[in-house]
Amino acid sequence: MSSKLEQSLNEMGITLPAAPAPAANYVPFVVTGNTVYVSGQISNGEEGLIVGKLGDNMTTEEGAAAARTCALSLLAQLKAACDGDLDRLVRVVKLVGFVNSTADYTEQPKVINGASDFMVEALGDIGRHARSAVSAVSLPLGVAVEIEGIFEIK
Structure with missing residues (x-):
């Protein structure tokens, strides 16, 4: 089943991964x-796990991109929870x-913006x-980012 929300994602060039x-x-x-x-959904891209430590071997921008992959996995899990109907x-x-991140790294909010910005871009106000x-x-597994989510459905 393809929901209106999923069709909108497809129009943005985004295909949800299978729920991990x-x-x-x-x-x-x-x-x-x-x-x-x-x-919690860990950072996992098309080429596998996105590993690294912010403030050491990853930039804030790379961390934000990793967080975006977590957001995609969150929506994939949500789709499974809604029996395939994201319009719920x-x-x-x-x-x-x-x-x-390292002890002196302080840009965690900018990293998680990768997920937050995606939710608003993809979902509008409900995001x-x-x-x-x-x-x-x-x-876990040395990944750069892990994000968990709470969602309201109908």
Whole structure:
């Protein structure tokens, strides 16, 4: 099933990836009532995992691009949670972003903007959300960014 939202993404040249399988003992999302909680999605591009540490071997711009891949995976998981119908999305409620960064790196918000800006660009006003952007000394598999999301659906 292709939703209007997914058709709009396609017109932007964006195809959602398949919803990634969990890497450990957890589920990729939980639906309770009208809320979907999506587990942390790690930075993963067409060529595989996007690894690195901001403030060391990655620029803020590269980190923002990595965060955008997390946003795509969040929407892919949301699509799975909505039985393939992204038009059930009411709004993005909150994103929590973790940035693999050095102790002196302070541009975590600019990195997570890669995901936030994408949500607004792709979804309009329903993509505006509350957010946290925090530093982490390391992330699973050495990835640069991990983002989890909370969504309201109908």
